[in-house]
Amino acid sequence: MNKVTESILKSDSIAITYHQSPDGDALGSALGLMLGLRKIGKEAYIISRDKVPGIYRFLPNTEEIKENASCPKKNTHCVIVLDCGNVERISGKIDKSKINPVINIDHHISNSKYGDINYVDTMASATGEIVYNLLKSLDVVMDTDIAKCLYTAIITDTGSFKYSSTTASTHLIAGELIKTGIDFPLIHRTIFENKPxxxxxxxxxxxxxxxxxxxxxxxxxxxxxxxxxxxxxxxxxxxxxxxxxxxxxxxxxxxxxxxxxxxxxxxxxxxxxxxxxxxxxxxxxxxxxxxxxxxxxxxxxxxxxxxxxxxxxx
Ligand SMILES: [Mn+2]
Missing domain, CATH: 3.10.310.30 (Diaminopimelate Epimerase; Chain A, domain 1)
Known part of the structure; x- marks a missing residue:
């Protein structure tokens, strides 16, 4: 984690991406991290060749994600890949010879450690949990927008805290996110009870x-x-x-x-x-x-x- 925060602190411009066909964890983690990094003065943005699925468009700043903006901009110092187990599945287009470091942050056991820096915590129920801890170690103060994103990441990957991957720290983090004042029943309804x-x-x-x-x-x-x-x-x-x-x-x-x-x-x-x-x-x-x-x-x-x-x- 120290290596990750060190690289982030050294970089002014940071691209964030995730796995193809992004789910709630991928999108929530990416948006939460993007908003958090902006709070500490970084230029952070998401690269993606995928559209945001309709049910996740309630998340803040999703309108910034455009499927034709899949390459890092010039002068980007590092790329953070979230929730993605292998290099073939990355949604953004990254040329590893041009950008260093690629930071791989994930919770899949099968992660192939393709990054220059790899932070893979298989005990985390969602990448959103890791992003929460990362933002904490960067001294980012949680706000409702970030909390909305990370709460979404966690409930989608844990099936609303049902799966065995859920731990005590999952609940503690969710508690901290709720403390920011997010309307969590609405988030549950928006994701799970909102079908045509x-x-x-x-x-x-x-x-x-x-x-x-x-x-x-x-x-x-x-x-x-x-x-x-x-x-x-x-x-x-x-x-x-x-x-x-x-x-x-x-x-x-x-x-x-x-x-x-x-x-x-x-x-x-x-x-x-x-x-x-x-x-x-x-x-x-x-x-x-x-x-x-x-x-x-x-x-x-x-x-x-x-x-x-x-x-x-x-
Ligand atoms: Mn995940």
């Missing part, structure tokens, strides 16, 4: 597709391309699927241009990161992802997954 009816109807259709395997311990939803284009974010349908009483593991398969994407979730007993690694994927013990490159046969992908999980679940 057509989306809920789409979830209904996808739930019709759930299939159970391995003594009902594995649930699979395989989504075709037609539904794929309607659904911009899988996380909610996956958490609905995880509510099925008998299952230990939920898998969500989706056809994409370069293959089949699989998201895995585990309730308790199965380490789905280990399962994902068998297929070249990665992530956390309770949530992981796989891309089966150049595979376009969903049935075949399902069978391969069932085969591997059979050893775990039966």
């Amino acid at each position: 009816l057509r989306k809920l109807k789409l979830y209904g259709k996808l739930l019709e597709k759930v299939e159970l395997f391995l003594n009902d311990k594995l649930a699979i939803i395989a989504m075709d391309k037609e539904h794929s284009t309607l659904l911009e974010d899988n996380s909610e349908i996956i958490s609905l699927q995880m509510q099925i009483d008998t299952i230990e593991v939920g898998a969500f398969l989706k056809e994409v241009d370069d293959g089949i994407k699989i998201s895995l979730r585990s309730k308790d007993k199965v380490d789905v990161r280990a399962i994902a690694e068998i297929f070249g994927g990665g992530g956390h013990e309770k949530a992981s992802g796989i891309l089966l490159r150049d595979m376009h046969d969903i049935e075949k992908a399902k069978k391969a997954l069932i085969n591997v999980l059979e050893k775990e679940l039966i």
